[in-house]
Amino acid sequence: MKIEIWSDVMCPFCYIGKRNFEAALTQFPDRENIEVEWKSFQLDPTIPEAPEHRENIYQFVAARKGISYQQSVGMHQQVVRMAKDAGLEYHFDKMLVTNSLKAQRLIQIAKTKGLGENAEERLFYAYFTEGKDLSDDAVLTELGNDIGLTNADVKEALTNPVFQHMVEADGAEAYRLGAKGVPFFVINRKYAIAGAQSGTEMLKVLQTAYAEWKKENSGLLQVAQGATCTPSNECTQ
Template sequence: MNELKSKNTNHSEKQKKMKIEIWSDVMCPFCYIGKRNFEAALAQFPGREHIDVKWKSFQLDPSIPEVPQHRENVYQFVASRKGVSYEQSVQMHEQVVKMAKDAGLDYHFDKVLVTNSLKAHRLIQFAKTKGLGEQVEERLFHAYFTEGKDLSVDAVLTELGSDIGLTHDQVTEALTDPTFLHKAEADAAEAGELGITGVPFFVIDRQYGISGAQPVAGMLRVLQTAYAAWLQSNSAPLQVVDGKTCTPGSECAE
C-alpha cells in the first residue's frame, strides 16, 4: 500500500460511492493479472455496490513503434529491450504464465504481437464515454494475451469494439478524433502528478494506493481499510456553528 503524492479528494463533500481508479496498459501482463485479483477481492467485499471503478490510461513505453522489431517473438523483443539472454526471457515469461494461470487466465506469449498501445488507449477512452470501460479493458487484454490479436490494425480494433457493442463509426471516431488522444495523455499526466511510475496501480479514494498485481487477500484488506475510512468521512454529522435563524411556522430568532 503506497502513500500518494497528491490527495485531491475534498472530503467535505459527501460522495455516494467510493472511487477506485486503475491505471494500466493493455500490453502489461501484470495489469491483466491485477485486474483478475482485484475482481476476486471485490467479489468478497460486502460494500462492493458502493464502489465506482474508473479505468485510466498509462503507456509503459510510448516509444515502441507500431510494428517494432521482433514483434512476432515477444521473448526476443524483451531480451533485446532488457539486455538479457533469450533463455532468461523465456524463463521470465514462463513465470508470468504461471502467475496468470493462478489468477484464472490463459496466457499465450507465443502468439503475442508486440505493438504500440496508443490505439488501444484511444479505444479505451472512447468506450469509457459509453460506460464500457471495464468491458473494453477485458476484451483488449484477452485479445492480446490469449488470442494473439494485432492491436495495431484498425480492423481488429473495430472487431473488438463490436464485441462490446461499439459500431464501426464509433471505433473510427475513437481512432481519429484527437479528443481521445488528449484524454489518454491526460490520464498519463495525472499518474505522474500522483507519483505513479508503474502499472497496474490502484488508487482508492485518493487516499490509498496499491502498486502491482497484489494477491487477492492483500487487495481485500486495503479495500476494507479504505472503505471504513470512506464511510466515516461520508457519514460524519455536519459541524454547525449557531447563528440567528428563521424556522418554518415560527418567528425568527432574535
C-alpha cells in the same frame, strides 16, 4: 467510494491485477458502493506499431532489456504461471508486440459510453490469450463491436485527436500521483496499491479505505452528549 485503476492493456501484470482486484471485490460486502474508473497508462509510447521482433515477444524483451533469449523465456514462463494462478491463460508464443496507443484510444471512447470495463477485459483477452494484432484497425473495429461500440465509434476513437489527449492526460495524472508503473490502483485519492498484489492484500486495503470513507460520508456527527431538550418537550441531563 471511487477506485481509479491505471493500466496498459499490454502489461501482463495489469491483467493479473485486474483479476486479483475482482477476487477481492467478490469478498467485499459493500461492493455495490464501489465506483471503478479505468485510466490509460502507456508503458512505452516509443514502441512502433510494428517493432523489430514483433512476432517474438521473447526476442523483443531480450533485446530491450539486454538479456539472453533464454532468460527472457524464463521470465515469461514465470508470468504464465502467475496468470494461471489468477485464472488467466497467456499465450506469449502468439503475441504480436505493438504500440498500445490505438487500444488506449478505444478504451477512452468506450469510457464515454459507460463501457470502460468491457473494453479493458476484451482488449486484455485479445492480446494475451488470443494473440490479436491491436495495431490493426480492422481488428480493433471487430473488438470494438464486441465491446459494444459501433464502427463509427471506433473510427472516431482512432482519428479524433481528443482521444489521444485523454490518454496522455491520464498518464500525466498517474505520474503526479506518484505512479512508477502499472497496475496502479488509487482508492478515494487517499490510498494506493502499486502492482498486481494478491486479492487478499487488496481486500485489506479496500476494507481500511472503505471504513474511512463510510465514516466521512455517513452524514452523522460525532456527538459529545450533554443536557438537552427535544421538540417533544422531553429534557434529559
